[in-house]
Amino acid sequence: MTKTLWAIGDSTMSSFHDEYYYPRYGYGTKLKEYLDDSIEVRNLALSGRSSKSFLTEDNYSILMNEMKSGDFLLIGFGHNDEKCERARYTDPNGDYKTPGSFAENLYKNYMKKAEERGVTVILATPIVRRSADGEWTGEKLHFTKDAPGFKGGDYAQAVRDLAAATDTPLVDMTKLTKDLYDRLTPAETLYLHAWTSDLAISVDNTHTNIYGGRVNAWLCLKAIAALDIEGLSEHVLTERMGEMPKKQEYLSVNPDFKPVIFSSDIEESKLWKPFDVNGHIFHGTVFGDIGVGVTTEHFRLSEENGEVSMAVKLRHGKIAMSSDGIAFYYTKLPASATFTLEADLVVHMYNKDNQTSFGLMVRDDCYTDAVTAGILGDYVACAPLRLADETGHWNNFARKSGQLTEGLVSNRDLPVETPLHLVLKGTNDGYSCKFGEEEAVSGGFDFALTRIDPEHIYVGLFAARDCDVTFKNVRLEVE
Numbered sequence: 001m002t003k004t005l006w007a008i009g010d011s012t013m014s015s016f017h018d019e020y021y022y023p024r025y026g027y028g029t030k031l032k033e034y035l036d037d038s039i040e041v042r043n044l045a046l047s048g049r050s051s052k053s054f055l056t057e058d059n060y061s062i063l064m065n066e067m068k069s070g071d072f073l074l075i076g077f078g079h080n081d082e083k084c085e086r087a088r089y090t091d092p093n094g095d096y097k098t099p100g101s102f103a104e105n106l107y108k109n110y111m112k113k114a115e116e117r118g119v120t121v122i123l124a125t126p127i128v129r130r131s132a133d134g135e136w137t138g139e140k141l142h143f144t145k146d147a148p149g150f151k152g153g154d155y156a157q158a159v160r161d162l163a164a165a166t167d168t169p170l171v172d173m174t175k176l177t178k179d180l181y182d183r184l185t186p187a188e189t190l191y192l193h194a195w196t197s198d199l200a201i202s203v204d205n206t207h208t209n210i211y212g213g214r215v216n217a218w219l220c221l222k223a224i225a226a227l228d229i230e231g232l233s234e235h236v237l238t239e240r241m242g243e244m245p246k247k248q249e250y251l252s253v254n255p256d257f258k259p260v261i262f263s264s265d266i267e268e269s270k271l272w273k274p275f276d277v278n279g280h281i282f283h284g285t286v287f288g289d290i291g292v293g294v295t296t297e298h299f300r301l302s303e304e305n306g307e308v309s310m311a312v313k314l315r316h317g318k319i320a321m322s323s324d325g326i327a328f329y330y331t332k333l334p335a336s337a338t339f340t341l342e343a344d345l346v347v348h349m350y351n352k353d354n355q356t357s358f359g360l361m362v363r364d365d366c367y368t369d370a371v372t373a374g375i376l377g378d379y380v381a382c383a384p385l386r387l388a389d390e391t392g393h394w395n396n397f398a399r400k401s402g403q404l405t406e407g408l409v410s411n412r413d414l415p416v417e418t419p420l421h422l423v424l425k426g427t428n429d430g431y432s433c434k435f436g437e438e439e440a441v442s443g444g445f446d447f448a449l450t451r452i453d454p455e456h457i458y459v460g461l462f463a464a465r466d467c468d469v470t471f472k473n474v475r476l477e478v479e
Contacts (some may be wrong), residue, residue: 003231004040006067006119007031008110009076011207012127012216013045017169019289019373020259020323022195024204025213027127027220028076031046036235049366050080050088051105069118075110078102078126078159079287084150084391085252085354089360092144092153096162102155103162104286110434111166120229123163125156125174127216130193130205134186141174147391171223177216180244188281189246195375196289196323198259204322213249216400218245244323250418260367264332264456267368272329275303280331281475282308282460286369290317290325294369299327300301301469308343308461310358311468318355319385319397321404323373330366330460332477334352336448336479339426341459343471345436352388358463359383360424362431364449366458376402377452380445381462382424382433384414396433396441401451407433407441419472426457 007013013028028043035041044059053062054077067073081090081102096108110122129140138144144152156174163170181189191214194204208216218241223270225236268274269295272284284301286294292314300311310327317325333339341360350356365377378399385394385406393414396407420436430446449457461471 001070002038002040002285004042004067004071005031005035005232006063006071006073007041007043007045007076008059008063008073009052009124010049010079011045011047012079013043013076014047015043015226016047019254019257019375020194020196021198021254022193022209022251023254024194024207025210027208027213027216030086030214030217031215031221034217034240036237039235040203041230045076048080050083050090050336051077051102051110052081052090053088055109056082062459064113067114067117067119070231071119072122072229073110073114073119074124074171075106076124076126077106082139082144082155083388084147085388087099089150091151092155092158093151095165096131102158106159106162106267107166108408111168118168119164122169122224122229123159124171124220125159127173127177127208128181129255130186130189130203131181132186132205134182136178141178149390157473169224169227169229171220171227173216173220176219176223180219191251194322197322197376198257199376199402202322202374202376205431206321209251211245211247214245214250239347257374258372260370260372261450262365264453266366267334269368271369273303275308277331277474280478282329282331284327284329285319285366285368285440286315287370287372288325289320289323289373290371292316293371301329302325303329306472306474308471308474309469310461310463310471312463312465315466317463319357319404320355323376323469324399324464326361328361328366328460328462330458332366332456333459333478335453335455335457336428337457338428339459340423341439342421342423343461345422345476346419346470346472347414347416347467348470349416349468350387350414353465354386354388356387356465356467357381357383357385358467358469359435360422360433360460361462362424362426362449362457362459364457365452378402378447378449380424380431380433380449382422382435383462384410384435387414395438396435398445400444400447405444407444408439410438412438424459
């Protein structure tokens with residue numbers, strides 16, 4: 001009789017449908033590669049979920065309704081339980097009897113319910129976040145600091161302690177992946193992870209690619225085989241448990257990936273009408289990792305009587321760690337230009353999402369209504385980001401050499417229907433941003449935007465992911 005290995009967790013275990021150069025694959029997608037035909041794998045892991053938010057998903061209901069006696073349940077949460085957001089955060093402190101703790105949530109809502117159904121539970125600590133320099137700071141190993149309203153702690157250790165206290169089999173994926181990454185060095189672990197483009201700087205240090213997913217599945221099943229879990233361990237294909245999977249056999253480029261060939265001769269959009277700002281023509285476009293085709297149903301860009309309206313709907317577009325998708329009204333300037341762009345911003349609506357943003361931007365590249373995950377030009381944004389973080393959102397940010405970095409952190413509430421004055425300045429020394437009453441930021445923005453287009457910069461107004469804003473009194477002064 002076929003038994004089922006259920007896998008639940010977050011994006012590090014889940015499946016994806018990417019346009020990336022090296023698409024994302026969680027290790028749950030590759031577990032079956034190391035099990036014989038008597039074990040069926042059902043991977044219910046979902047990207048972005050914590051052990052708390054997963055409880056509201058259909059996949060949780062499927063698990064509760066369909067797992068049966070003799071099955072196995074592999075639980076791999078942690079990455080998103082760390083988030084300082086009420087909908088996802090769980091407290092890493094306390095044991096499985098402590099109300100509201102990570103351990104209690106895992107025990108009460110997953111382990112106990114599985115055991116009541118005769119299902120064998122296996123706990124897994126979260127995989128590491130890749131270290132680009134070989135140094136292991138806290139969050140890469142899932143040890144977080146205290147923040148207002150959110151206690152920090154060691155999420156991996158919470159899982160280890162839970163396993164010990166309940167005599168539950170444990171796969172320590174945190175230790176296994178850290179040890180592996182230390183042996184391989186950052187130059188090689190680069191190839192275990194997703195790349196949004198064909199440039200190595202676009203590497204996603206959280207999510208693995210098809211090769212990395214297979215390697216982590218190999219680590220996981222090798223550990224399970226050693227645990228002697230009756231009914232499961234003996235079905236691990238021991239002949240595949242020898243050497244680690246080889247990169248040359250399993251690392252593959254997405255055949256549907258379309259590399260971006262940049263040209264500064266940018267076509268006019270057929271959807272969005274240009275407009276004039278004191279002698280400078282601003283052109284409308286939507287491009288990047290927007291999750292949908294460029295349509296007027298999902299995006300609005302318009303200008304009337306000097307007021308510019310921009311909206312992004314239905315969770316499309318984003319500013320994420322490894323890719324961007326934006327609506328953008330821009331004008332092209334020489335890369336050496338000294339300029340001041342300013343506007344009054346009125347925010348009508350925004351969702352508290354960590355990938356939502358809106359404001360002013362100067363960037364290295366621009367494209368006309370192009371859908372691709374491979375666009376990763378550098379930029380500076382006079383705008384907020386990480387609006388779901390209750391510890392404070394980013395006050396201005398930049399992407400430098402492909403890496404997303406904060407300016408400062410703000411604890412102010414972002415007002416709705418109240419004008420905010422925005423100023424973005426560019427000089428020979430770099431860029432500075434002032435967003436409303438927030439402190440001006442220039443530190444860290446002193447770099448040239450010439451990596452993709454060495455001759456031009458693209459300056460304008462932008463919006464990304466679930467927002468509706470109006471820009472008034474837009475002015476651009478260029479020396």
